[in-house]
Amino acid sequence: MIKLESIEKVYRTEQVETLALSNINFAVDEGEFISVMGPSGSGKSTLLNVIGLLDEPSAGEIVLNGQAINSYADRYLARIRNEEVGFIFQSFHLIADLNVVDNVEIPLLYRRGLSGKKRRQMALKALDRVGLSSRVKHFPSQLSGGQQQRVAVARAIVAQPHILLADEPTGNLDSQMGDEIMGIMHQLNEEGTTIVMVTHDQRLADRTGRTVRLFDGRQVQ
Amino acid sequence: MIRHLCKLVWNRKRANALTAFQIFISFLIVFITASIAVDNADNYRRPLGFSYENRWVVNFWRDRELPLDSEVEAPSRRQVYQALESFDWIESVASADGAAIPYGSSRWGSTIDGQPVYHGAVSDEYYEVFNLDLVNGRWFSEEDAALDWEPLVITQPLSEALFGREDPIGQQVEEWKRGKGNARVVGVVSDYRRRGEFSEPGFFLLTRVEDDAHVDFLVKVRPGTPLAAQEQIDKRLKAMAPGYRVNITTLEEDRASSFKLSLIPLFAAGVVSVLVLGMVALSLSGVLWQRTTLRTEEIGLRRALGGSAASIYAQLTGEMLVVASIGVIAGLLVIVQFPLLELLDYTSGIYALSLALAALVIYGLVVVCSLYPGRLACRIRPVEALHHE
């Protein structure tokens, strides 16, 4: 499902060169739920961004859902991101000027051949999944943190991606709301979605299939 | 996607209202400019009705400073004709009162059947000198002097306005009370737009000039006659009547200065339009640039969710086009009132074309103004945009 081979990521600025990832090799099988742990600055977000094709690795190979990523042309990446990957971020990144259902519809806008009616139908279904059917016309500012993150989850799954990437999805939530989000993610995983989740919380990591540990950009386990 | 854009614009209506208002104002101004330009162009392509190349106007008049009692014999019209015709580079000579001289400034007008109609009196040779285009009936002739009614030659547009599809020849023009009173149409010329190419189709009526009227002389010179030849006319006429003054202009010169005068409104409107468009362009680019910086997070997010750089560019431009459309539609609603209020009396064709041009300019401006901010937006890297605080 996901295969990383000798991935390396170097950030170069005028003064410094940071080796954010070095010689990363691992594979995630279809339907797996894995967690990525490591101290702050160890490259967890960088790794997730590389897997999600938001960032180009400096070296190495990525295979997503059987497709070797051999070009980093903008349009091609955009299509793969749209079709294969769903993202959940630590800060929810909802668009404040759009209501809940319009926010959830965004990934569908970048997919060809979907009617407005179909998009709306899919968005409502995703919101139903996360238990927010009663809040579709609310604006993000009118929702609690946990509800906002649930909207973000709905947005990540609305296009039915094979892979869900979550970067500390519960980092900004209290433990009860965090558990809610984790519950939804486990449910999605049971239905076949492959999930890679970055977390600081050992308790959450324990509930995943296995854990990849990073230290200073290196895989330690 | 369009519905999505409209939602974004609507939900940010406060931020967009000023831009829409600016577009509204500039659309009105550009429309007015475009309508003047289209109207001018529309008139320009119509028949002028006469030829102006190698035609000169000779003014010949008694000097006002001459004491009234001085014994200067006024030369007769016949004598002036003979003097002018004696030059072998003058092909033909005619005379007319000031109101019939092409590009001239004086004019006589009256209202016939509710139409403002201008008129001038001309000699029989006028037809040949100006190469008028007779489309119906006949031109004046010597025999007309013996008639007990007044013969008239009118332009085709006037004929249509007065008589519609009916044959105008022999029709009486009741309102015409000059000369012998009872007046009838004897001929129709295609047009006679003596105020030049940019003037409206001519509602013009020609009569035979009376023998004792003051006239200016019109000469058709052989092609290639140098302007220096005017000197010879000047000398010969002055020799004939000392104390008289002579002024000679070519119709080509008169046409050029009339052009300048006719284009002043267009020029003025054009200057205003350019200034307004310039200000709107600056403001639009500013708004767009500010938007891309304020919305970095949104843009990064959209990229992460599958939006390509091109789609982000299209979205930002599209939003501006939606905002512009609000201004343009508001402008349209105002502009359709103009004919109802009889503010502008353009034909619907000119109206439609001017509207289309104005819309094209406004949308073009929006697209051009989005180029640079759009490129900035495309360069936003999603990872950085989403990098949490």
Ligand SMILES: Nc1ncnc2c1ncn2[C@@H]1O[C@H](COP(=O)(O)OP(=O)(O)OP(=O)(O)O)[C@@H](O)[C@H]1O
């Ligand atoms: N755009 C960038 N430019 C330069 N260096 C960067 C950039 N992004 C990340 N880095 C560096 O790469 C390293 C890994 O960063 P990353 O964000 O992946 O860490 P992380 O494990 O997610 O940390 P945290 O737990 O705090 O989120 C850090 O040393 C960081 O300073």
Ligand SMILES: [Mg+2]
């Ligand atoms: Mg991180």
